[in-house]
Amino acid sequence: MRALIFTAIQSIEIALRSKVIHHVSLKHGAFWFADETLCINRTTFQDNLTQIRKEIKRSKEDFIQNHFEKYDTPDVPPVWKTLEVTSFGILSKLLYNLNDVNIKKKIAREFNLPQHVCLESWIKSIVVLRNCLAHHARVWNRRFSQKPSLSYSLRGNWIDTTNVRPAKLYALLSCLAYLQDNIHPNNDFKVRLKHLLAQYPNINTHAMGFPTNWQNEPLWK
Numbered sequence: 753m754r755a756l757i758f759t760a761i762q763s764i765e766i767a768l769r770s771k772v773i774h775h776v777s778l779k780h781g782a783f784w785f786a787d788e789t790l791c792i793n794r795t796t797f798q799d800n801l802t803q804i805r806k807e808i809k810r811s812k813e814d815f816i817q818n819h820f821e822k823y824d825t826p827d828v829p830p831v832w833k834t835l836e837v838t839s840f841g842i843l844s845k846l847l848y849n850l851n852d853v854n855i856k857k858k859i860a861r862e863f864n865l866p867q868h869v870c871l872e873s874w875i876k877s878i879v880v881l882r883n884c885l886a887h888h889a890r891v892w893n894r895r896f897s898q899k900p901s902l903s904y905s906l907r908g909n910w911i912d913t914t915n916v917r918p919a920k921l922y923a924l925l926s927c928l929a930y931l932q933d934n935i936h937p938n939n940d941f942k943v944r945l946k947h948l949l950a951q952y953p954n955i956n957t958h959a960m961g962f963p964t965n966w967q968n969e970p971l972w973k
Contacts (some may be wrong), residue, residue, distance in 0.1 A: 753891070753892060753948060754885050754891070756941070756944055756945060756948060757881065757885060757891075757925075757928065758882070758885055759880070759941075760928045760929075760932055760941050761840075761878055761882050761885075761928070761929075762824060763932065763935055763936065763939075764878065764931050764932070764935065765840045766844070766929070767863075767876065767931075767935045768833055768843065768844075768847070768859075769836075769843055771859045771862055772835070772843065772846070772847055772859060773831050773832050775858055775859055776831070776850065776852070776855055777830075777832070779855060780829035780850070780852070782831055782832070783826060783828070783830060783831065784802060784831065785800070785801070785804065785828075785831055785834065785835075785846055786826065786828055786918055788807060790850060790851055790852065791849045791850070791851060792848075792850070792851045793849055796845065796848075796849045797849060799844050799845075800846055800849065801828075803838075803842055804828065804834060804838055804842060805827070805828065807837055807838045807839065807842070808828060808829070808834060808837060808838075810931035811837040813836070815833055815836075816829065816833060816837060823936055824970055840879055840882060841883070844872075844876060844879050845874045847859075847871075847872065847875065848872050848876070848932050852863055853868065856868035856871070856872075859871065862934075863907070863931055863934050863935075864907055864908045864930075864934040865904070865906065866905065866906065866907070866911070867904060868906050869901070870901055870904045873890065873899075873900050873901035874900045874901070874927045874931070876898050876900075877896065877899060877900040877924055877927065878900075878924065878928070880897065880898040881896065881924050881969050882892035883970050884896075889957045890964060891921060892921060892955070892959070892960055893921075894920075894921065895919045895920065895959055896919050896920070896921075896924070897919075899918035899919050899923070900918060900923055900927050901918075902916060902918050902923060906930065908930060908933060908934060908971075909930075909933070909970040909971045909973070910926075910930060910969075910970060910971050910973050911966075911969040911970070911972075912969060915963055916961065916963060917961045919961075920960060920961025921960040921961055922957075922960050922962045922963070922966070923961060925945065926971060928941065928969075928973060929941055929942050929945075929971055929972070933971075936944050942971075942972055946967065946972075
């Protein structure tokens with residue numbers, strides 16, 4: 753389960769990074785992440801920039817080393833280099849703290865989501881899930897403190913959220929599956945998940961938040 757989820761999250765992280773770099777840079781330039789006028793919260797902005805500088809300093813990537821051999825200023829590389837060596841958590845925080853709502857809406861629509869606040873809610877939850885996996889924490893029957901918003905009407909195949917517990921793993925797996933379907937329409941995430949659960953029928957799926965007959969939901973067919 754851990755390996756399956758990690759693979760899906762990695763795919764989502766790459767897609768989000770690409771879209772954020774592309775759309776924000778086209779409008780605000782290569783160093784928008786270091787521009788305080790584009791932030792919602794100044795404290796968050798400073799915290800993000802401090803962490804970015806630390807991650808750049810720690811990086812041993814050749815393209816980072818080569819950059820500083822050629823350029824002295826500014827003290828950070830352009831965003832397409834910088835965000836390659838920063839964490840998923842920092843990427844997500846940069847997105848939340850960006851004050852250009854129109855660009856955030858555009859990015860959300862490319863994931864087939866109706867609102868940027870929906871995308872931000874899902875990404876926040878996925879980052880928490882990823883961190884749990886990275887630290888080998890239990891996730892299968894966990895109650896997550898960060899819950900994805902499930903109240904939006906989505907255009908793509910989705911689930912009946914009436915009785916879904918957003919703090920449980922099933923809600924997050926549904927978000928991952930929905931995003932995967934829009935990033936890679938021919939992905940095998942759902943097939944592999946069903947196969948994994950079928951291999952271990954003794955596992956209590958209710959403890960993970962799976963409702964009865966979940967496989968009949970449009971998302972999972």
